[in-house]
Amino acid sequence: MLDYKLIEALAKVIExxxxxRAARVLCITQSAVSxxxxxxxxxxxxxxxxxxxxxxxxxxxxxxxxxYQQVKLLEEGLATELSSESKAGSTTLAIGINADSLAxxxxxxxxxxxxxxxxxxxxxxxDQEQTHRYLREGEVVGCISTEATAMQGCRVEILGRMNYRLxxxxxxxxxxxxxxxxxxAAESAPAVIFNHQDRLQQHFFAQAIGSFPRRWPAxxxxxxxxxxxxxxxxxxxxxxxxxxxxxxxxxNELSELIPGREFPIELYWHCWNLDSTxxxxxxxxxxxxxxRLLVA
Numbered sequence: 001m002l003d004y005k006l007i008e009a010l011a012k013v014i015e016x017x018x019x020x021r022a023a024r025v026l027c028i029t030q031s032a033v034s035x036x037x038x039x040x041x042x043x044x045x046x047x048x049x050x051x052x053x054x055x056x057x058x059x060x061x062x063x064x065x066x067x068y069q070q071v072k073l074l075e076e077g078l079a080t081e082l083s084s085e086s087k088a089g090s091t092t093l094a095i096g097i098n099a100d101s102l103a104x105x106x107x108x109x110x111x112x113x114x115x116x117x118x119x120x121x122x123x124x125x126x127d128q129e130q131t132h133r134y135l136r137e138g139e140v141v142g143c144i145s146t147e148a149t150a151m152q153g154c155r156v157e158i159l160g161r162m163n164y165r166l167x168x169x170x171x172x173x174x175x176x177x178x179x180x181x182x183x184x185a186a187e188s189a190p191a192v193i194f195n196h197q198d199r200l201q202q203h204f205f206a207q208a209i210g211s212f213p214r215r216w217p218a219x220x221x222x223x224x225x226x227x228x229x230x231x232x233x234x235x236x237x238x239x240x241x242x243x244x245x246x247x248x249x250x251x252n253e254l255s256e257l258i259p260g261r262e263f264p265i266e267l268y269w270h271c272w273n274l275d276s277t278x279x280x281x282x283x284x285x286x287x288x289x290x291x292r293l294l295v296a
């Protein structure tokens with residue numbers, strides 16, 4: 001039989017980034033937090049927490065935390081159904097999301113759920129190809145991802161499509177790509193990429209010209225507004241979603257390195273396959289509205 005009081009201590013240490021902060025949240029001493037985790041590890045016969053700064057769960061610890069979060073979500077959903085609205089507590093859903101979705105359509109899609117304190121969100125932001133990892137490791141209950149296949153214990157629904165184009169200022173293109181998008185030129189021209197896990201530009205090159213540069217000088221800027229700014233300033237070229245670049249393209253401030261060549265990204269909603277009222281409400285609202293806001 002699992003002792004959820006002990007597992008809660010493990011979850012709070014991870015969530016708060018340390019034993020001292022977890023103790024304050026749980027209203028117990030730091031030594032009591034350490035003792036609870038020690039009892040949990042002795043009972044399971046495995047190390048569940050690496051004593052790093054900040055502490056990180058081991059593989060066994062992640063499995064235990066994922067189970068705990070699922071049980072907690074089910075309990076909160078049941079409490080919501082059994083309680084009157086005024087007595088119901090808050091449910092926090094941890095969601096993995098890519099920055100472009102967050103900057104454009106996501107908050108509009110879920111806005112009807114945010115007016116009260118019953119449903120709260122805790123967003124983990126990463127590239128759309130990486131958010132799936134958060135779900136697999138149990139850090140989130142759902143994620144927006146480019147992965148079309150549901151993992152075990154989860155369900156998946158298509159949301160829609162975001163179109164990207166490879167853009168730069170006309171002056172930048174004239175300087176660095178006078179003969180069009182060529183591999184040799186791309187090995188010298190400064191690019192901008194969201195983060196080190198972002199492979200969108202590589203995928204575009206592979207699809208458009210069959211290969212991508214061996215050497216790729218790039219700025220890494222994981223913020224959509226500043227990402228676009230370095231391009232519009234004429235200091236780099238990069239992949240920009242249509243919603244963000246429409247005005248600049250219309251005003252000829254930005255041009256496509258391959259005119260008319262858009263790169264569509266299909267987005268999917270993945271979440272735990274649980275009969276949880278909060279998660280079900282969130283999923284229905286997200287999927288229904290996203291299909292109106294995104295390209296079909």
